[in-house]
Amino acid sequence: MILTPLYALLVCANVLLIIVICLNRSLYEPMYLFLCSLFVNELYGSTGMFPFLLVQILSDIHALSVAFCFLQIFCLHSYGGIQYLNLAIMCYDRYLAICCPLQYNTRMTFKKIVTLITVIWLYPLLVRVIIICLTSPLQLCGNIIEKVYCDSYSVVKLACSVTKVINIYGLITAFSTIILKVCFSGSKQTRQKAVSICTPHLVSLLNFSFGASFEILQSRFNMSNVPNMLRIFFSIYWVTCQPLFNPSMYGLNMSKMRIICKNLLFAEM
Template structure:
């Protein structure tokens, strides 16, 4: 019996994964305190803005409803990462069961895809508000808002569910993932069996989500830029005040996702482990942490409503 056949026979015994990027040194307590503070800030900030938008009827407009969907997704993605991450930091044995690993992959991948879809929907909303202001209320109806939000959540959930169904049955020849969380790309790399279907689906899936979002955002902002260049000063100010937070959020997330892609696809062993861990976490933590402040500080209605709620006047 060949060595490869023996590895395939033993692959059925892989019932857990080892997350090998954790540092068991003295700094882990500092990392734990830092991350738990980040998690508390994320929970408080996003819950506050969700409550503000839900309670204040003046914020029941499409732009703020889409923001509420975005903040709900930040809570969802953070919950898929932080509890297990904090437990693993304090643990001496960094293992996770196979079902729990795939559950975390599902949560993190759906979070990332819902984030992209939400940002694309928000760019379309800004395009209608700035380029077609007279038709905005007739085109962005309650039903259309509900459909756009439903699609931005359902489509990623279906796509990621199919990806998990392709990855979960794979025969694995190892169980070491060189990260601090479970990642589908690294699981597929451990496979002994044929992964061509996974690779083809992953390519199509990435192209549809990333390519679709980039195209829609580029198209809408080209149109917005044309209106701003030919419009009045008031139009430019309105576009600047409402589009700047969205663009900052989009660029922030794209930078984090780019860091993650580079780390997964290229040899990064020359980079210090602590830096690699920070880069791999940035794409998951950057949006939930920064978005509440990006939108809360830049959008006047939200800022005023937050002050009123905290002062007990709402």
């Protein structure tokens, strides 16, 4: 079964890079600390779905309690919010480094880093608590969700009354604008440097947004004409490919992390 080795690879890749960042004081820089937050979130999001999905496949049990359904909604939705905020803050960090290099150390202090990481995690978690509080009292007229996991809009569609739930995925455009503004402002030399540095963030954001956008379309529109296997693939894409994509991209793209990972893995050989 492909999901088990995939989840194991995902966990190993993210845990390795978290350990590398935490154990090497030379990596105690803003960008690496924000990356560490990103990798922790990817473990959090994938763990919100994969273990129970594997249990369902192995035991052929496709039912879950209402409480667990809302817990899964909280985990997966907060994972998405944290991911977008984390990528946005990383872009802000690169903006300061590129456009304000002389002021970077005074503007990106350790206190500010701690504050930003706190906001990255607390804000989406609080937003999801509110959404759960609004959704959980609804009286449901059905109990079948045609997806491989629970999501808020699928539960709302089962409600007997019409309810609108706040949707924060509109931040995709704002975050994309931030990255593009950084990449294409300033002198020609600055633009070239910005594009080179910001490309991983842009690619990561587009990759994640692609999976999230399909989830929004699948939740809100009839996708019965799309093959079932394709719908399942894209349903788990944003919780699978992003946690696999980011460690390989950032780990291989940043020379410091690449060298430290190589030394750590092959030290005993």
